[in-house]
Amino acid sequence: MKTPQKFALIAAGIALAGVVIAVALATADRNTPEQEAAAPATGQPSLTVAVERLRSTTFPNWVSASGNVMAWQEASIGTEANGLRLIEVKVNVGDTVRRGQLLATFAADTVEAELAKTRAAVAEADAALVEAAANAQRARVLQESGALSAQQIQQYLSAERTARARFDAAKAVEKAQWLRLAQTRITAPDDGVISARAATIGAVLPAGQELFRLIRGGRLEWRAEVVATELARLKPGQKVRVTPTGGGILEGRLRMLSPVIDIQTRNGLVYVDLPASDTARAGMFARGEFEIGASEVMALPQSAVQLREGFSYVMRIGQDSRVIQTKVTPGRRSGDRVEITSGLNKEDRVVASGVAFLGDGDLVRVTGTPNTASPADSPATSRPPTLASKEGVR
Numbered sequence: 538m539k540t541p542q543k544f545a546l547i548a549a550g551i552a553l554a555g556v557v558i559a560v561a562l563a564t565a566d567r568n569t570p571e572q573e574a575a576a577p578a579t580g581q582p583s584l585t586v587a588v589e590r591l592r593s594t595t596f597p598n599w600v601s602a603s604g605n606v607m608a609w610q611e612a613s614i615g616t617e618a619n620g621l622r623l624i625e626v627k628v629n630v631g632d633t634v635r636r637g638q639l640l641a642t643f644a645a646d647t648v649e650a651e652l653a654k655t656r657a658a659v660a661e662a663d664a665a666l667v668e669a670a671a672n673a674q675r676a677r678v679l680q681e682s683g684a685l686s687a688q689q690i691q692q693y694l695s696a697e698r699t700a701r702a703r704f705d706a707a708k709a710v711e712k713a714q715w716l717r718l719a720q721t722r723i724t725a726p727d728d729g730v731i732s733a734r735a736a737t738i739g740a741v742l743p744a745g746q747e748l749f750r751l752i753r754g755g756r757l758e759w760r761a762e763v764v765a766t767e768l769a770r771l772k773p774g775q776k777v778r779v780t781p782t783g784g785g786i787l788e789g790r791l792r793m794l795s796p797v798i799d800i801q802t803r804n805g806l807v808y809v810d811l812p813a814s815d816t817a818r819a820g821m822f823a824r825g826e827f828e829i830g831a832s833e834v835m836a837l838p839q840s841a842v843q844l845r846e847g848f849s850y851v852m853r854i855g856q857d858s859r860v861i862q863t864k865v866t867p868g869r870r871s872g873d874r875v876e877i878t879s880g881l882n883k884e885d886r887v888v889a890s891g892v893a894f895l896g897d898g899d900l901v902r903v904t905g906t907p908n909t910a911s912p913a914d915s916p917a918t919s920r921p922p923t924l925a926s927k928e929g930v931r
Contacts, residue, residue, distance in 0.1 A: 548618040567731060584870045586888045586903060587890070588887065589837055591885070594876075598832055599869075601826050602826070602827065604807075605760055606779075606781055606811065607760050609756035609757060610753040611752055612733050614723060615746055616743075616744060617655075621741065622643060623642075623741075623742060625641060626736045626866070629734060631729065633730050633755065634729060637725060638725045642721060648717050651714050658707045662700070662706075663725055663837075665704070665898065666700040670701075672697070676689065710767045712825050724781055724931050727751065728754055729751040729754055732751065734750075749800065749837045752817065757812070760809075761806070762799075771829070774791060778827050779811060782817060794808075807827075835881075842867060842875055843892045850862050851880075851892065853885050854903065858903060859901070860899050862894075862897040864880055865879065
């Protein structure tokens with residue numbers, strides 16, 4: 538073989554080897570781990586999830602209503618003394634008072650002077666009564682002897698009765714003055730909280746003028762308006778969950794139902810006793826629910842249900858471990874569970890949490906249910922189900 542032909546064959550062999558090497562490198566480059574993870578054909582799961590099924594759960598039945606928080610009873614505290622000057626006020630709005638506690642004081646100078654005058658009149662009437670009684674007694678003794686005429690005897694007896702009546706009248710006036718003196722001290726008629734104050738030091742007030750308003754016992758109640766058709770389901774003693782505006786939930790008890798229905802609204806008033814609270818105030822608006830029993834429903838954790846475009850969905854897991862976005866109809870909620878009225882069967886498995894990170898058709902790895910640890914997890918390494926990082930999805 539000639540030398541030029543030999544060189545040509547060697548060059549052709551080298552070129553062919555280069556082509557083979559290039560093809561091999563290109564094939565290896567296409568099959569990198571990153572590209573294999575991104576390829577749908579490999580079936581890489583998007584997330585590791587726990588599953589849930591519909592479970593029978595006991596939900597309380599409630600009747601909803603709204604109304605105002607009001608004082609259980611309010612006492613109006615006024616003055617009975619007429620034309621006296623107020624010289625001292627000891628309480629203000631919001632103060633807690635006890636029965637008999639001094640709230641305000643009127644000037645008692647004129648009343649004390651009148652009382653001294655009436656006491657002197659009582660003493661004078663008492664002296665006149667003693668003298669008249671002695672004369673009448675002597676007349677009775679001498680009545681049989683004939684020393685006194687019948688007319689004189691009658692005069693002595695009448696004088697005794699007149700003196701006694703004058704004494705009783707003087708005592709009544711004295712008692713009235715004592716009462717008027719007591720009325721210069723305004724005291725609390727019951728335990729409670731001062732809710733309003735109109736008393737002003739220095740004012741000269743007429744009888745009957747209101748000085749304070751008192752919430753008796755500090756007790757509040759919720760007066761709820763309930764539709765007439767629901768009243769038959771309510772009974773005294775039922776539990777009530779009341780939520781005042783801006784406050785926490787209060788646990789109350791239904792005390793009584795109004796015997797009449799408003800002909801304009803067709804609602805009836807229901808009176809609910811409320812516990813002592815630092816957040817509830819008389820006059821607040823509140824919403825509430827009356828517990829009227831319980832019922833069995835099929836429910837899921839709220840974390841398994843997602844609201845999208847105004848509808849509720851769950852991610853149902855198919856036979857191939859791919860999720861199927863399924864529309865459901867939710868019902869009542871209690872705690873962390875929500876009632877499902879339609880859209881699922883008892884056998885359906887759904888993603889328990891993290892549904893916001895999944896799309897229809899995504900492949901997932903199932904690890905069990907939130908209430909049951911995966912067999913692969915040992916006690917030392919078990920942990921709550923969490924979302925795995927999403928690889929190659931979207």
